[in-house]
Amino acid sequence: MTSAGRFAPSPSGELHVGNLRTAMLAWLFARSTGRAFLLRVEDLDRARAGAEAVQLRDLEAVGVTWDGGVVRQTGRxxxxxxxxxxxxxxxxxxxxxxxxxxxxxxxxxxxxxxxxxxxxxxxxxxxxxxxxxxxxxxxxxxxxxxxxxxxxxxxxxxxxxxxxxxxxxxxxxxxxxxxxVVVDDAEQGIDQVVRGDDLLSSTPRQAYLASVLGLPVPEYAHVPLVVNHDGDRLAKRDGAVTLGDLAAVGLSAEEVRDMILESLELPMGPLGDAVDRFEPARLPLEPWVWTGRLQAMIRKGD
Missing domain, CATH: 3.40.50.620 (HUPs)
Structure with missing residues (x-):
């Protein structure tokens, strides 16, 4: 089975900048190591009508592409x-x-x-x-x-x-x-899990369960979150944080992508161009404080 990384959003609403940054990182980790990249929609709970389609559109808008079809947990x-x-x-x-x-x-x-x-x-x-x-x-x-x-x-x-x-x-x-998540990752051949570091504390449970079930334990990389100015995890209540909201105040998907790449100390431009420059050991390990709202407000006032 081909080794793979993945992104697995819950279709509970639009992806915000923090979600998109994690998705881009997961894509870069996978592509830079020659892995396939899969997309799984974790829709067992909190599914909102129409959210999946918007999420897929926004991922593609920042350059995150995937191999094969989208897998949904409700069918498993x-x-x-x-x-x-x-x-x-x-x-x-x-x-x-x-x-x-x-x-x-x-x-x-x-x-x-x-x-x-x-x-x-x-x-x-x-x-x-x-x-x-x-x-x-x-x-x-x-x-x-x-x-x-x-x-x-x-x-x-x-x-x-x-x-x-x-x-x-x-x-x-x-x-x-x-x-x-343990069953899905094993069945899909996912041997690299990149996700937000707020999920690190649950990872020992998952790795233990995989061992009990006789399933392979993937490689893990828990990446820093995007936070607001108070240091709290970014959320919709923080204002213009989704591609849709940011577009309404003048920021294109490409500009948001470039802001995320800049935060990772990677060259701005198409996501594929960053693969050769991507080195996990050089990633910033501190949370990224989202200043997009301020920049969007400045752009709107121009």
Whole structure:
């Protein structure tokens, strides 16, 4: 199977500058290492009508192209079911009936890492499970056999994080992100995962799950986010942050692309021209403070 990188947006709205920067980085990581580049729409949750089409258009506008067709998670239920069955057959799952409030208020299990699921439902008897099923549908959790796992990240080095009994399938029947992303990456031959560094903390869970399922663990590179002037992750509330909004105040997609490339200390111009100059070791490791709104306002006032 051909090695590949990927970008996997959720179709919950338009991509903002931070999303586009991460997509461009994922594309550059893949193309500079001779990998294919795939696009997967993670539409198990929070899908908004029309959002996918706008996202695909905006990616192409900044030069992010992909190989093959677009894959959507909603068409992959059989793969997720098979993975959960494999884990269940091995005795590595259990039903959980806890609400979020109950989890937040429960005391931590002895020796459990801070923030880990306390294991409330881990040892329920058959009779107790039968009683609880009459009042609340069950989520499915992994019966983890470790408390932490270490991954190697190309930008962050060795990173050790919590591995608790995390959810594999929610109680509304929707497959949880941590399971879906592991199964999808393995099935698509993705051996390089480039994404925002806000997802680094969940990566040990995913790498551990891949190892339990006997799947290959990809190479990881968690890249810095784009933040606003307060240091918070960029969001729509920060003003003109999408290509559509920026076009309305005078900034073209090509100009936005060039601003992103400049922030990465890469030559401005078509994205393909930056491949030969791209070196992960030279990437800025600090978050990029988005000044696009100010520049757009200046352009509008010209």
């Amino acid at each position: 239920a059989a793969l997720y079911d098979s993975a959960i069955k494999q884990l269940s057959d091995a005795g590595l799952t259990y039903e959980c009936f806890c609400t979020r409030r109950e989890i937040q208020e429960a005391p931590s299990a002895p020796h459990a890492p801070q923030g880990a699921y306390p294991g409330t439902c881990r040892t329920l008897s058959t009779a107790e499970r039968e009683i609880r099923r009459t009042t609340r549908p069950a989520a499915i959790r992994l019966r983890s056999e470790t408390q932490e796992w270490t991954v190697e990240d190309q930008l962050h080095g060795a990173y050790t994080g919590i591995v608790d009994d995390f959810v594999l399938r929610r109680n509304d029947g929707v497959t949880a992100y941590n399971l879906a």
